[in-house]
Amino acid sequence: MKIETKALHEGYSPKNGEPRVMPIYQSTTYVYDSTDAVADVFDDPTLGMIYSRFENPTTDAVEKKIAALEGGVAAMCTSSGQAASLLSILNICDAGDHFISSSSIYGGTVNLFAFTLKKLGIECTFIDVDASEDEIRAAIKPNTKCIFGETIANPALTVLDIEKWARVAHEADLPLIVDNTFATPILCRPIEWGADIVIHSTSKYMDGHAVQVGGVIVDSGKFDWASSGKFKGLSEPDESYHGIVYTDKYPDAPYITKARMQLMRDFGCYPAANSSFLLNLGLETLAVRMPKYCENAMKVAEFLESCDKVKSIKYAGLKSDPHYELAQKYLPDGVCGVISFSVDGGRETAVKFMDALSLASNEVHVADIRTCVLNPASATHRQLTEEQLVAAGIDPAMIRLSVGLENVEDILEDLQQAFDAI
Numbered sequence: 001m002k003i004e005t006k007a008l009h010e011g012y013s014p015k016n017g018e019p020r021v022m023p024i025y026q027s028t029t030y031v032y033d034s035t036d037a038v039a040d041v042f043d044d045p046t047l048g049m050i051y052s053r054f055e056n057p058t059t060d061a062v063e064k065k066i067a068a069l070e071g072g073v074a075a076m077c078t079s080s081g082q083a084a085s086l087l088s089i090l091n092i093c094d095a096g097d098h099f100i101s102s103s104s105i106y107g108g109t110v111n112l113f114a115f116t117l118k119k120l121g122i123e124c125t126f127i128d129v130d131a132s133e134d135e136i137r138a139a140i141k142p143n144t145k146c147i148f149g150e151t152i153a154n155p156a157l158t159v160l161d162i163e164k165w166a167r168v169a170h171e172a173d174l175p176l177i178v179d180n181t182f183a184t185p186i187l188c189r190p191i192e193w194g195a196d197i198v199i200h201s202t203s204k205y206m207d208g209h210a211v212q213v214g215g216v217i218v219d220s221g222k223f224d225w226a227s228s229g230k231f232k233g234l235s236e237p238d239e240s241y242h243g244i245v246y247t248d249k250y251p252d253a254p255y256i257t258k259a260r261m262q263l264m265r266d267f268g269c270y271p272a273a274n275s276s277f278l279l280n281l282g283l284e285t286l287a288v289r290m291p292k293y294c295e296n297a298m299k300v301a302e303f304l305e306s307c308d309k310v311k312s313i314k315y316a317g318l319k320s321d322p323h324y325e326l327a328q329k330y331l332p333d334g335v336c337g338v339i340s341f342s343v344d345g346g347r348e349t350a351v352k353f354m355d356a357l358s359l360a361s362n363e364v365h366v367a368d369i370r371t372c373v374l375n376p377a378s379a380t381h382r383q384l385t386e387e388q389l390v391a392a393g394i395d396p397a398m399i400r401l402s403v404g405l406e407n408v409e410d411i412l413e414d415l416q417q418a419f420d421a422i
């Protein structure tokens with residue numbers, strides 16, 4: 001099946017007389033005929049559902065669909081994108097371990113990696129997204145367990161050279177984890193370029209309608225966890241699960257099986273069935289929506305580039321953008337709907353511009369079906385002083401514009417009248 005067809009049909013195939021749409025299985029638990037039957041699923045949880053803290057039929061259908069869209073072998077949904085980032089690392093890093101991340105990643109992920117994981121004894125080295133192979137290689141230590149990056153970074157909008165980062169990771173027997181939230185599998189499938197694990201905030205384009213917060217981790221099934229001896233949590237007995245060796249018992253998808261049976265069992269950050277149902281509705285139209293976001297954003301980016309009140313613009317679909325070549329390689333069908341730009345005149349002018357918008361709404365969200373804007377300096381990075389903002393690479397006048405699916409003429413007209421007002 002082609003990807004548009006997969007988005008509609010993967011994960012759920014009703015049989016004779018069954019509901020056309022995947023039902024919401026609003027049940028915490030599952031019934032078995034006997035105590036022995038329950039014991040059997042505890043011995044091999046892949047035989048049946050146990051408890052909705054870590055598995056549920058509605059969510060299972062969505063997991064199968066996302067795994068198919070990304071070209072992975074299995075997936076596990078989480079209750080937020082943050083939970084997906086956290087578990088993707090904790091599944092292979094223990095206290096005393098180290099990992100490497102591109103510094104061009106989502107701000108929430110920076111906090112998680114730089115502060116919260118540090119408190120748990122896991123150290124992260126941040127490296128420039130455009131670092132050379134030697135620079136990435138030089139950051140690898142004996143206790144390094146993985147490398148992390150974002151296909152299109154939120155909000156820096158840089159493009160990750162996935163093949164390069166994967167090559168350096170694999171040379172050192174390390175997996176590459178890629179956050180593919182902004183690209184979605186419609187525009188880029190990182191596994192095809194060498195990524196081993198793909199994660200998403202499904203709260204963004206995948207849902208698209210701003211109705212559920214969620215995340216997902218996808219296992220490519222390609223990484224050899226056993227041979228290097230670095231990943232003992234996967235290749236040696238798990239004493240918390242009566243001695244299971246994940247790489248032996250579940251050779252197809254040991255990473256995701258461990259994440260579910262160990263981490264999700266213990267942390268329980270699993271989505272509610274109702275959220276998964278809503279996410280599935282978004283996924284069904286993802287392949288239709290993504291090209292339209294890209295088409296609208298390209299027109300808006302060209303308009304902004306030609307506007308004399310715009311000081312700078314970041315959109316890798318523009319030929320003038322430093323990441324244009326990488327975008328051509330990894331995102332030939334479009335570079336998503338998010339654009340960052342700065343207006344001439346500083347933060348006050350940016351705020352005045354945003355308040356003059358009438359169609360685009362002011363909100364802490366991105367990748368919605370409706371156009372929205374955010375001034376990071378006034379919102380997500382509000383605690384920082386002007387000096388700290390500059391140090392963090394955030395222009396106080398920077399506006400993150402998430403172009404929606406309205407008629408682009410209406411979006412452009414709204415932007416024009418707001419420019420006229422400043």
Ligand SMILES: *Cc1c(COP(=O)(O)O)cnc(C)c1O
Binds near residue numbers: 082108201213214
């Ligand atoms: C929003 C976002 C996250 C965090 O996801 P939540 O669903 O908000 O927890 C992670 N990565 C990227 C790229 C994001 O845009």
